[in-house]
Amino acid sequence: MLARVSSTPSFKRLPRAVREQQMLDAAVKVFSRRGFHAASMDEIAEDAGISKPMVYAYLGTKEELFIACLHRETARMVLAIAGAAAPDLPPDQRLWRGLRAFFGFVGAHRDGWAVLYRQARGSQPFAAELAAMRARLVDVVAGMLDHALRARGREVAATELEVVAYALVGASESLADWLADHPEAEPEKTATRMMNVAWLGAAQLLDGVTWRPPAD
Amino acid sequence: MLARVSSTPSFKRLPRAVREQQMLDAAVKVFSRRGFHAASMDEIAEDAGISKPMVYAYLGTKEELFIACLHRETARMVLAIAGAAAPDLPPDQRLWRGLRAFFGFVGAHRDGWAVLYRQARGSQPFAAELAAMRARLVDVVAGMLDHALRARGREVAATELEVVAYALVGASESLADWLADHPEAEPEKTATRMMNVAWLGAAQLLDGVTWRPPAD
DNA sequence: GCGTAACCTTACGCACGAGTAGGTATGCTC
DNA sequence: GAGCATACCTACTCGTGCGTAAGGTTACGC
DSSP states (O other), X not given: OOOOSXXXXXXXXXXXXXXXXXXXXXXXXXXXXXXXXXXXXXHHHHHTTSOHHHHHHHHOSHHHHHHHHHHHHHHHHHHHHHTTOOTTSOHHHHXXXXXXXHHHHXXXXXXXXXXXXXXXXXXXXXXXXXXXXXXXXXXXXXXXXXXXXXHTTOOOOHHHHHHHHHHHHHHHHHHHHHHHHOTTOOHHHHHHHHHIXXXXXXXXXXXXXXXXXXXX | OOOOSSSOSSOOOOOHHHHHHHHHHHHHHHHHHXXXXXXXXXXXXXXXXXXXHHHHHHHOSHHHHHHHHHHHHHHHHHHHHHTTOOTTSOHXXXXXXXXXXXXXXXXXXXXXXXXXXXXXXXXXHHHHHHHHHHHHHHHHHHHHHHHHHHHTTOOOOHHHHXXXXXXXXXXXXXXXXXXXXXXXXXXXXXXXXXXXXXXXXXXXXXXXXXXXXXXX
């Protein structure tokens, strides 16, 4: 009414695409800090430097907004890992590169990742979303195992593979959580440790066998 | 006022301890089905066959109630696993028994476990609670590894052990989630698969080496 | 220079559910 | 069988925060 030019002297009108990204940035930040429920649309809007109805106009309801966050972050992560694929390498190399990319990504997006995915695990509407993306990862890992097995002339039931892949993915997620909680930890080192336990197994670790990252 | 004897013809007055257990049962059920936030105290009260103020009188606020659920379920789980300890067995035996007990418990408390712990991961107030109990598990596993290592005259930094233990616990939790989502799956079998990946590692699995449960 | 469409605001309605006030019945003790 | 503690109820208050109605303001095309 009266105080109009209070906050920003010249207040920029920005095109939709830009504002949407700002909003998503803010949303990820606030959802991370507060958790889905405790986060308020007002705070997100304020953090984005915009007013609430704009958020509704562009990204829809709170749930839709959260899902949009999930999608963007997931896409980024998949992209980061996809670059490390190289399907013609031996399995240990592929596993190593995948893990390195994964932990590298998490390390670079600590607050983003951790709480976002921790959130998504819980509440019904997002669990499906999250499960879908986890399934993609599991499929990739299972496919890798299957590929390696066939190359050795062996074959294993799909369920069996899925469960093993699931365990590996789960272990990685846990270590990702650990990484997100320990700001001083190095992603590369964490990936190496994960590689050790996943590739070698506890029996060999106890016997002093260790796996070390290749020169590259 | 008028409809008093509607629900239960003879309505029993029960001692506090009994009612508290009924309330906790109901709370676990409702929290599981709906998630922490979506669960309403009214629904919990109704499910327990009691009115809301009783819940407040006995178990306190919604948060306190949830924490009470967590504590009870955690205690039950620790108890179930503790019985399988046997510290003088070789490490593979100990790991196997621990895993079997763990998955057995989860299989027997499917709705209880899954959503309760999935919930707790997310929201701030409970994360601490959950982290504490997870830390106990991690310590146990790390201690086991340390014990085994010393017996072989080797020694490893505590952080190193912790991370490996963390990965193992994480993988188990993931498979527990998987188990909770697949009603047809057998706990024993799941434990075996977990044992395979944890003890042997991917490299040996690919080579066709498998671990099989002992006759016991 | 003027319309119009996109951008952006303030200010509110409204539902929902946590937590409570105050009162009633029941059993146990002496 | 009076008294007292404990179990239990109905019926509210009230904060909080999602989602929206209705209206300003700036840029851009013509």
